[in-house]
Structures are given as C-alpha cells and as structure tokens.
Amino acid sequence: MARDKQRETKEDKSRKAYLEQLAASQAAPAAPDAYIDDLRLALTLADRVDQLTLARFGARDLTVDQKEDETPVTDADIKAEEFLRDQLARTRPDDTVLGEEFGGSKASKLAKIQQARTRAWVLDPLDGPANFVRGVPIWATLIGLIADGRAAVGVVSAPALGARWFAAAGYGAWKGANLDSAKQLRVSKTKKLGEACLSYSSLAGWEDQGRLPGFVRLAGDVGRTRAFGDFWSYMLLAEGAIDIATEPELAPHDMAAVAVVVTEAGGRFTDTRGKVTGPFGADALATNGRLHDRVTPYLSGNGAK
Secondary structure (H helix, E strand, C coil), X not given: CHHHHHHHHHHHHHHHHHHHHHHHHHHCCCCCCCCHHHHHHHHHHHHHHHHHHHHHCCCCCCCEEECCCCCEEEHHHHHHHHHHHHHHHHHCCCCEEEECCCCCCHHHHHHHHHHCCCCEEEEEEEECHHHHHHCCCCCXXXXXXXXXXXXXXXXXXXXXXXXXXXXXXXXEEEEECXXXXXXXXXXXXXXXXXXXXXXXXXXXXXXXXCCHHHHHHHHHHCCEEECCCHHHHHHHHHHCCCCEEEECCCCHHHHHHHHXXXXXXXXXXXXXXXXXXXXXXXXEEEECCCCHHHHHHHHCCCCCC
C-alpha cells in the first residue's frame, strides 16, 4: 500500500511537471511566420477536402455506418481522411499523422500527442457527422498541427456554411477563404457572468459524468445559453459572438484545430478544470479569458461554485 501511494505520488509529480512544461511552451511567443508554410499547406488541403465532402453532402447513395461509440461514420469521412493522410505523407513525410477514423483509440491518440516531441497533424475529416447525415449544414473538416509543445496551426472549414476559420501560433486568428481575403478575429470583452453567452453540445455527457448539476447552475447564472455545438461553438467564441463554450468529453481531433483559433483570437482554451492548457486534456473549456476562472468551479465533479 505504501509503495503504491509512493508510486502514485511520483506519477502525480511527473504529470504536474509535464503539464507545467506544456503550459510554458504554449505561453512562449511564436514568431508571426513560424508556421506560415504549414498554414498555407493546411488551407490548400482544406480546399480539396471541401470538394470531397460537399460532393457527398445530401448524396442519395451516401454510405453510413455506426462506430463503437454509436456515432455515425460515412464514406465522406473515410475518403476525406484518406486523402489528407496521403497528401501529408507526400508533403510532410517526417510528421506524425493522427486522425479520427484511423490510428488507434481516443486514449492512445491523446497519449501520443501528450508524449510527442515531434510534429503531429491531428485530423477530424468531418466534425458533426450526425448533422452531415441528416442534411444539417453545420459540419466541418478540422486540420490541426501540434508542434513545439503547442497547438501551432488550425484550419476549420465548413463549406456548407460557406465559412472557414484558421490560425497559426503568432500569426493570429482569421475568418475567410485564404490568407489574402480574411478578417482577423477577436474574442468578446464580456466581464460579467450574468451578461455572458454560453454554448454547448448536449446535456447527456455532463449527466453521464455526474457533473450535470454544476453545468445547470452555470447555465442558470449566465445571461444566455444556446446549443450551437461541435466546432461552431468555438468559432463563434473566437468571433466574439459568444463568451463561453464547453464540452465534458472530447478527443484530440476535436480540439487541436479549434484550440489555436480560440487562443490566437485572444481567448483561453483548457480542460474544464483549467488545469491542462491547450488541447491536451480529455474535455474542453474555452472562454474569452476574462470569464475563465469564474467558470471552472461550476464544472468540477460536485458542481460547487
């Protein structure tokens, strides 16, 4: 028993040191052009993937299967990720590639990203697959790059909405089709929780984890709630349209791209307890920064304020 306690203590110290190292890496300023070539590549890939996914949106012969987690996967998801992997193998052969549909379990992907000392492209070929299947235009391809211990590049492309958001560490966050025709993004300046707008995906995950009471209290204390869900919550936050976005359980491919857009727009992105900076936790809280420390107590296990 004593040995187990000692081993747990060492593991806790090691993890704390690692998280502090991650936070320091992400806090260090990046040169504006440090990842510009990677961003250009990601935007070019997004152009091609948009063509693939739009061609299958609403197709009568769309193939839909159920994954083990009971979420849908379509032939569009598979084709899009296969295309991205093929192109990255050609253009960035030394980089790791982790995607939603290939490459292991959620836990193993998170471990690989947390432990990686190399560059890793993190892909979600189709975020919002249930929307895609049902003909709702709120879905996107997420292309993220983790490099130098930080979320370095993010492209979120939603062709059915006619919208695209992108960012690179040190370069800022933008909305537009490409580098030459984009508007810079900034988060809101809302300071009072009672005036804030909260967006989320669903209530089921909070209930499954026993954290629904805290979430409900938060929803009651903010000024407005809407369930925009998935990538769109975080992009609206980066635009300054909402002030808080949170989800109780996410995988790396859900967070890598959106995290850099949020942070480069001036926001803050952590796990729901505010302990893990960036897309390296198992859930997410994004805010305009001013509200972050006010929100984290609601999302603890006991729902305390």
